[in-house]
Amino acid sequence: MLITFFIPARFAQASSQTLQNWYLGVIAFFVFIGIFNLIKINVEKIQRHLRDWQYSFILLFFLGVMLGAGFIGGRDSRIFLYFFENFQVPLGATMFSLLAFFVASASFRAFRAKTPEATLLLIAAVIVMIGRIPIGYLIWHGFPDLVEWIMQVPNTAAKRGILFGIDLGLISMALRVLLGIERSYMGGGSE
């Protein structure tokens, strides 16, 4: 895959594509393994009446309903869409919306001016927060430009520094894996 990145010729791109297709084929098979595992764990929970076993029953019931609706009527069937749009989507949105409250609670802890670095973070955060809302512009017309500068210059510079490190780390790890020095990800010990 690494070599094909540098070779535009058709044979190289085709072999790269073939490998990716194999991966997709394997993934499709693994969906069944995932579902089997889910059923196994939850059936055991119900059989042994473990704590909160009732939730497992609800999970398996709706898994059956969705699978049945999907197999019989396809993804566009009324029952499938009903449960997806009225259960899955709002529940997902509810979890996502929790983020707003968690950002507030995490910021409250992070923005305590205990050290010079934390003070700097606090000042930058206050400027960005004020500059992002309409009242910031009314307080001082320069806030939005200052926010833009903070985001584009110091923030981007730090982010790029991290990205360089990430890419180098990735290359180093890839080499360890390719050379067989690193095998722990497959359950094996190291060299």
Next chain:
Amino acid sequence: MCLIFFIIIYGINLKAFDTPNDDGSGITLKWQTDIQYQSFGIYRSAEPTGIFEKIGEVDGTEITFLDSNVKIGKEYFYKISAKQDTLSIFSQVIGPAKAEVQYFNTSRLPMAICIIILFAAVLGYISQARKGGKLFIRKIPALNAIEEAIGRATEMGKPVLYVPGIMDIDDPQTIASMSILSRVAEKTAEYGTPLYVPTSRSMAMTMAQQVVKESATRVGRPDWYNSDNIHYITDDQFAYVSAVDGIMVRERPATNLYLGTFYAESLILAETGHSTSAIQIAGTAMPDQLPFFVAACDYTLLGEELYAASAYLSQEPVQLGSLKGQDLGKLLFIGVILIGVLSQILSWQFFINLFNTIE
């Protein structure tokens, strides 16, 4: 009836050439005109004096056209018509141009050189380590804290929760996470502490089960391994988060480890974990999620440290050698950045162009 004028002029500067760095499937046309036209028609023929067939039309703002319907090695001749209201002006016939297969993408040459240098540096240090050379690696507090955090969970008689991210095993971060899981599983198995690994991908689950099982066997505790503790939940991002949050609130693990690829769920997980008073260690190579983990967790592996973790934890000279090579790469990048800044200030066009060509 409107009158259409066909005038052959040579004011349109047209060029046709083999598309660089492709698989031989294209010829690129590039043109310059003195004035703005409404549209351009593209014509092609196999003979300079043959019948020209119209193969495309582009907007007047365009200055290039890619003819991707060509046969490798066959010669083609081109001309374009510039259209303005009822007036069409033709360029001169250009050619022959033929598409050829390229076996090396020259625009990626600087990248290839960087990778070769990095590979050489990593291999050099690995070889030095094999010969018994001493290597100094800076301390990574988050990794030193892992054993301490597992020890804490053991003392409290509570489980350890390991979240390997939400991506599949084609993601390098998940691979790195599995390597760390191997070390974590060795310690938890040694101490007899329960280890929960809920996964959002079935393939990652299978891999995690194998990793944990092998680790337990390695430390002589195969009986400790329980496959039910490493289970699949769902591929859906927020359904997975709610399930993991549920585990945190019900089982109250004393240690939460979030290592892998995370998106918006990072803060939801970390804040829920914080509310259960668990010691939390996170690591990801997603720059946008790092601030959330830094704010909500006790220790965070920043970007590259996630990839370095397994080598660091193993403390094996050969693996540590690869980390030294990585550091040399960083030095190289710093040097290139400095030369880049100087090149811009002093207008060293060669160096600027070298990196401008990277795709």
